[in-house]
Amino acid sequence: MALPMLLTDHWYDIRDLSNLTNPLLDFVGDNISSELAYILGPLIGFIASFLIFVLPSQLYVGVYGERKLIGRIQSRLGPNRVGPFGLIQPIADAIKLMQKEALTPKTADTIIMNLAPVVFVAPAVLLFAVIPFGPRMIVANVNVALLYYLAVSSLPVLAAFMAGWSGNNKYSLFGAMRIVAMSISYEVPLVLAMLGVVLFTDTLSLQGMVLWQKEWDIWVGMLMPVAFVIYFICVSAELNRTPTDIAEAESEIVAGYLTEYSGMKWGLFYGMDIGYALAASAFAATVFLGGWSMFGLDKIVPPWLLLVAKTHLFYMIFIWTRGTLPRLRIDQLMAFAWKFMLPVALANLLLVATERMLWVDAFDSKQVFLFLFMIVNFASAAAIIYAWARFLGYKPENHPTKPRLVKEAGGYVPVGREVR
Amino acid sequence: MAVTREWSGHDVAAALEAAIPGAVAKADAVACFIKPERLIEAMHALRSGAGTDFVHLTNLCGVDYWDHFEVVYHIQSFVKNQICTIKVECWDRDKPSVPSVVPVWHGAWMQECEAYDLFGIRFEGHPNLHRILLWDGFPGWPLRKDFLSMPGGLQPGLNEFSGIARREAPPVRPVND
């Protein structure tokens, strides 16, 4: 798919930051042997995306913003001591973590225990390679980017299992077992939801999906609300965000697979957890919220800024749910994945496939039908959720109750025989 | 004004004499003293016998009166809003023993463990009588009146008691082995 030439390639056009890196890349391509250039080019891209997006986001949205926002939800102030408005707090945290001794229990499997944070970090960085920040701002424009993303994003489970196993702690083992069981269950509806998107946009490339959304002036999240919701729930389960943070459930199994970690070894897990959440948010923004495109606004506002804004907005929802919801039990979580999410994902796939077939074959790919499908899909999503809440998943004993009130003390009062 | 009716010891004794003759040892204004060997029977009668339904064992504790121990039970009825005090005397200071009321009230389980822990009163028939607050092997029974006046002086501190060997510190494992 040819990239539309939206933007100029003057170096001062910061709507596309690749204008700044392109001279460097050209220099590398011209003067260095091509084997080395293959390595250096992506490296420059990585460093650039890390500097403009990952690091500031991690520090200021992931650490500072999360603490501040959760603080406000909890009617506290949040960090406000280090620097103006506590802005230097994340850096102070990082320095503190580096100073701390990274303990290793005597009975632990030292090699695996030290290897786990490293294994955990690498995929988080790799994930950003396929996220398109702009028409040309993409480190690797792979045509199977979605497949790549899904594959790489399930790697941290391995690291988490290594961490949980090697610590030789029963709580760690609990956390490791829980995260493995949970991510296996939640991958299935996640992939099925993604399959619907792929069917409709007819591409596996993330850039292609953004361009499709740009071309038809509609977001996939609006077209397929069910897939969007399924993606959000599954990804919050895989990322261990509340209400599905059972793998590191603080009140039950202390810290799950991180129980035996301290210092910067723990800090790597913590930082990269945010990295994964940001990558998942960026992915959601790309696939469901139009990526760097925004109904023509991307001609004025730098597209990468739009993507960053969408990512951070999506991340806010994670913070919000974390601050307000209790945690599910593991069997309830598994039952939810297999008994609710999977059927719903399949139904969504069926619906989307039918619509796709109708759209291409019968409706001649007219844009107005997309809006019709949008209405149909929203209605069906509401119907599914209402039917589940009202009939299928409804249990009379789960109806919220108020206690009965009695005037006089006495013995047991059978239900229905209260003496007011 | 609803106030819990507190049965005097004589009331309880009268009720018990009707149900189980010969179970009551003596009675005073506060409490009814029951013979230890008839305790379980009597408690069953008080819990679910005719005219009494003391279904709730509120409080169970031991008291040391220098020459003997008493185990005090406060039991109450919800429906009739009554409470009464039952006592059992135990004159053997060396091996004090009282039947356990766990078969009657499950709630006695932990309170009897506590009385055993602090007074050394053995509750015969208790399913799992162990030291609940202190550790196994704690020297002596701390709530006994003679706990600190053992031969060897009034020095507080666990190693000062006669007959108890000073504990060896556990061997320290070297860090790098």
Added chain:
Amino acid sequence: MTDTIKSEPFVLNIGPQHPSTHGVFRIKATVDGEKVIDAEMVMGYLHRSMEKLAEERTYTQNIPFTDRTDYLSSMSNNLGYCLAVEKLAGIDVPDRGNAIRVIMAELQRLASHCMAVGAFTNDTGAWQTPVMWCFREREKILDLFEMTCGARLTCNYMRIGGVAFDLPAAFVPAARKLVQELPAFIDEMEALLVANEIFIARTVGVGVLTPEMATNASLSGPMLRGSGIAWDLRKADSYCGYDKYDFEIPIGYRGDSYDRFVVRLEEMRQSVKILKQALDGLPGGPHSTQVPLALRPPKGEAYARVEGPRGELGYYVVSDEGPSPHRFHIRPPSFINLSALKEMTVGGSVADAIVVLGSIDIVVGEIDR
């Protein structure tokens, strides 16, 4: 599943250092996978031998000890002990003293239930938010305590024969303001949690206690009322003139963790109701009767109990006419409420065990004393 996969049970030590044991309490759980198949309680890490220490101090000197048993409800503890000694020595308390005691006990119940509700929701995984909200409200109540007696946690405010000081002039307006604000906070908590689908899924049917079990295991307080037994000592044995106030006893339906939670929330409403009436009808007169400093009650014994926030808080005091009690026994509600822990946790998962422990609302200082 269970026939084909062979698994080996192992012992999981929940505690003594665990975020959800609310102190140094330990459950030695034998688990088969996630399922708890046996649970044993280990306690005593905080044992300070208060009952022994109290035998060597005068009756008045013992009041600070009662603060430190259940450090989340020191006023109620003070009250229970003072009632026991008053019963033993036959001391009457003036009307104003009684009214102040009721105000303080109800404020303390609110503060303690704030803590109980917040900590319980934290155990279900609502990450700190309800706790912080509850702490915010509890802080206001503790400010009132500070205004009255200078202390926030261990108040040491009640005295034998009344209370230590009269209320300061600013107390009643401040308390009125608080009483007006509190129902909105309770509504907020209800809106956040009572109808929350996840919260209901986590708590309904978890740790069910039948009324027979609850009675037989000597439980008291919200545990008993959650199982549907209408038993409240304020109604049944109206000490301190509780019969003058109009309030109701909330009781649950099934006796599960959810019922215990909503019963606590409703008790907070009833406490607010009592507080309103007590503040309106605060009588004048002395706040305390004169009691000799070296009190020597006549020979005898007394068992007095109050409805503490966690249940029946009893004090058994035996006097031998000396200046200090011959025997001083506390009936600690959170210790005895643990009697049914094994029955409630076995068969559930580890996460359920944590929820059950949170719904009992233990204070380790009181368990170990």
